[in-house]
Amino acid sequence: MSDRPLIRLFRYARPQRRRIAWAVCCSVINKLLDLAPPFIIGAAIDVVVQRQDSLVARWGFPDPTSQLVVLGVATFLVWAGESLFEWFLGVAWRGLAQDIQHHARMDAFSNVERLELGWFEDRSTGGLLAVLSDDVNQLERFLDGGANDLIQLAVTGIAVSIAFFAISPEVAWWAMLPVPLVVLGSLWFQRRLEPRYAEVRARVGLLNARLSNTLGGMATVKSFTAEDEERRGLERESLAYAEANRSAIVLSSAFSPLIRIVILVGFTVTLVYGGHLALEGVLAVGAYGLLVFLTQRLLWPFTRIGAVLDLYQRAMASTRRVLDLLDVAPRIVDGPRSLAKAEVRGEVRFTDVRFAYGDGPAVLAGLELECPAGRTTAIVGATGSGKSTIVKLLLRLYESDREDAGRISLDDVDIRELRLADLRSAVALVSQDVYLFDGTVRENIAYGGDEGADLDRVIAAARLAEAHAFIERLPRGYDTIVGERGQKLSGGQRQRIAMARAILKDAPILVLDEATSSVDNETEAAMQRSLAKVCEGRTTIVIAHRLSTVRHADAIHVLDAGRVAERGTHDALVAGEGLYARLWGVQTGELDEARG
Secondary structure (H helix, E strand, O other), rough: OOHHHHHHHHHHHHHHHHHHHHHHHHHHHHHHHHHHHHHHHHHHHHHHHHHHHOOOHHOOOOOOOHHHHHHHHHHHHHHHHHHHHHHHHHHHHHHHHHHHHHHHHHHHHHHHHOOOOHHHOOOOOHHHHHHHHHHHHHHHHHHHHHHHHHHHHHOOOOOOHHHHHHHHHHHHHHHHOOOHHHHHHHHHHHHHHHHHHHHHHHHHHHHHHHHHHHHHHHHHHHOOOOOOHHHHHHHHHHHHHHHOOOOOOOHHHHHHHHHHHHHHHHHHHHHHHHHHHHHHHOOOHHHHHHHHHHHHHHHHHHHHHHHHHHHHHHHHHHHHHHHHHHHHOOOOOOOOOOHHHOOOOEEEEEEEEEEEOOOOOEEEHHHHHHOOOOOOOEEOOOOOOOOHHHHHHOOOOOOOOOOOEEEEEEEOOEEEHOOHHHHHHEEEOOOOOOOOOOEEHHHHOEEEEEEEOOOOOHHHHHOOOHHHHHHHHOHHHHHHHHHHHHHOOOOOOOOOOHHHHHHHHOOOEEEOOOOOOOOOOHHHHHHHHHHHHHHHOOOEEEOOOOHHHHHOEEEEEEEEEEEEEEOOHHHHHHOOOHHHHHHHHHHHHHOOOOOO
């Protein structure tokens, strides 16, 4: 089995190396003290048989009674020391497990946060949750107990082997005969278990993805009466996970019984051949008793190696997935320049910008677009013309890797030269796809402002967004829980809270991406009046399908096939009888859509 995951784990845990060293020392000392009682028992038998000629007598205690007292004191000290270090190792390993799993989860999550949106397109939320939750917990379980078991098995093998060869090399060779078979068998099982547990972890991700999709789309599931289909789909994934687990379990469960048979050979040889040597007077009775006890201490713990290896393989499969997630490098990175929000004028310019999602067709094909500082610029066009892509590129949520990608600038500075946090803090976005967090109304609005924004500022932003009235009618007003994704609110209510959140952010650039698409005409008219105040002296980019929302913009740009096909004011574009005029005619009913 490749040990790369374990090596990678050690490298990752390097800041904890002192704590790891202490935990390992506690495990080693605890196991050495645990192995001491057989030596004391052997010495006690030697005292009873040899009396004044015993090993303890040579230490300066000729009286047998004194020798037994010495052994009694030694027994007390050994048991006390073993108990003490068992406590030490429990605290050390469990504390280490908690800290490493916490740091691994937070580091992995922080890295995921830094990745571009394009990376998420090929990955499911459920799969990521499986890594950040279940896989990290699997690593914790291994560090909590499995690591100590592996260390103590190694210490047992080394310490007992040395004692065997020191006492009776003749018996030692036979007693140790099963050990190479156990080691080789363990390696054989590990190589075959590794891919099976990798498959188990992959199935966990797929199962979580299915659950996440179904629970997230429960309203759609119910509206299409697809409960049975979703249940069957989940059953397929659950059965596939159970089958992958079963395949690993069948192999790992066979390990312990086979090892027991091999170990039985070593124990029988020690019992019979060692007894023969004791009867012949070649081996002291006390030494024979010690060897029998040590054989049990050496070989029987190996019967647990199957369970330990099972836990180890599960942990390494999870470790690989966690560390692989940590190793993903973001393609969109910080630029070298800082930009204070107060210094932003807000002039945005797209120069010959070309972009496509992955290997798909071009979405923007040489886009030329200028948004003057402090003015309202509208962008309209048919579905798929690239309107929302402009926002994603401005915020650097996506970025073209083409050599002829063009240039996007903010106040004549290429946005790739700016720190991401500075760039994004300069832009407040209200998207058509509103996302609210599972918290209170107040918390969701304050999310857009400085940490700890007071209630007065939250209410002021809500008033401007025409949200204050309906918020006051909620059961607990601003302290009402909105539910996951804001599911307890209507689409229009969610959109107005998102608008208030953007207003509270008070960014020099305001981007409205279909921001009034989910509100009624009356609320839209009220929001337009409020936005007139909010947008005053602020660079505003309005993306809309409903042309009535952009008729008062300083300039309107009409997108077609990834380029600006027309630009001008509303009146000028309507008079021009071009693409905008046809769209306006269709939306106002002045032009029959079928004939237009």
